[in-house]
Amino acid sequence: MxxxxxxxxxxxxxxxxxxxxxxxxxxxxxxxxxxxxxxxxxxxxxxxxxxxxxxxxxxxxxxxxxxxxxxxxxxxxxxxxxxxxxxHPVSLTRPDKDLSEDYRKISPELLDSLFSEKNENNKLTRKSFARQFIKRRDQSLRDNSKFHGLSFLQKYQVFGEYSLTLLCFPGSENGRGEEIDVDTLRSIYQFERFPDNWKKSESTIGLSQLHNLVGNIRDMVEDLDKNKPENMNKILK
Known part of the structure; x- marks a missing residue:
């Protein structure tokens, strides 16, 4: 081997x-x-x-x-x-600890929910992760009585996880930090296996690169929240 x-x-x-x-x-x-x-x-x-x-x-x-x-x-x-x-709650791959005895197991339903955010090219983008975060957060707020939102540090951790996924796992250098193929992500998130023909980043992934991407995804989440129908209705009243 x-x-x-x-x-x-x-x-x-x-x-x-x-x-x-x-x-x-x-x-x-x-x-x-x-x-x-x-x-x-x-x-x-x-x-x-x-x-x-x-x-x-x-x-x-x-x-x-x-x-x-x-x-x-x-x-x-x-x-x-x-x-x-x-x-933390709001995991992309596992149910909240307070909602399932199987919280240590990967949830096919949660993965399907994430992959449904793909674009027409079968790619998940920064905005895909931002939309899925809102979906998962709102789901936890609705179903998990012990969950009242993530702290600032927890949000940074979560958005850092998304950012490292986008920086580490795309199949080409052009996609790093921007988008990732659904099949590639399934290999990592579901089977915990490097995809066939995958190569690590040619350039070292640094702190400023990671921090900037975290901030970008955070801003996308805030913008999407502001433009949710229920929030737009409040603004128009």
Whole structure:
């Protein structure tokens, strides 16, 4: 087997709520069993697997370890990230923890809802993710009595997840940060597997690039919210 060939996880392997990290384990950038992982291993895997800058990888790795109560030298298992300090409602792939006993499992219904936001070219754009965020947020507000909205930091985390998806996984350099093919995203989000013929970004994905895209998606969400029919009616009254 090649070093980074895909290998499905076994029944005793540990996996997280993050499809990208699970993909790194499934391809051997992280220990394939998903266990006893150090922050430095996370940094190297994120950098090597996706060409995300080591600075971003450092922030993600050490912040994640800190939030779940691991020391700087401590090791974690991917399943440790199913933690209220990191996990959040309004996931694109999994139901809210308070709404389903199967919240750790990928939901085909939620994926179909996301993919329905594709454009005529079978691509999901920045606006597709913004629209899906509003759909999921409103769904959680309606159905989850314990959910009253995301904090500023949680929104940044969520929009950061969308932004890294758009930066890391498009099949061509032209699409990075702009759009991603539905079939490509299904491979990552549903099967946690790098798509066939996929290549990581040729240029290192940096913090300013990520921050700008987060801000752009946030602005799109705010604009879409303002133009929702119920809000337009309030303005016209």
């Amino acid at each position: 090649e070093k980074h060939e895909y290998q499905a996880p076994g029944p005793n392997d540990s996996r997280s709520p993050c499809p990208a990290l699970n993909s790194l384990a499934n391809h051997g950038y992280l220990p394939r069993n998903g266990k006893n992982i150090t922050a430095n291993q996370l940094i190297e895997a994120i950098n090597e697997g996706f060409n995300v800058s080591k600075f971003i990888a450092f922030i993600l790795s050490h912040a994640g370890s800190y939030l779940i109560g691991k020391t700087r030298e401590g090791e974690l298992s991917l399943e440790d990230l199913f933690n209220d300090a990191i996990e």
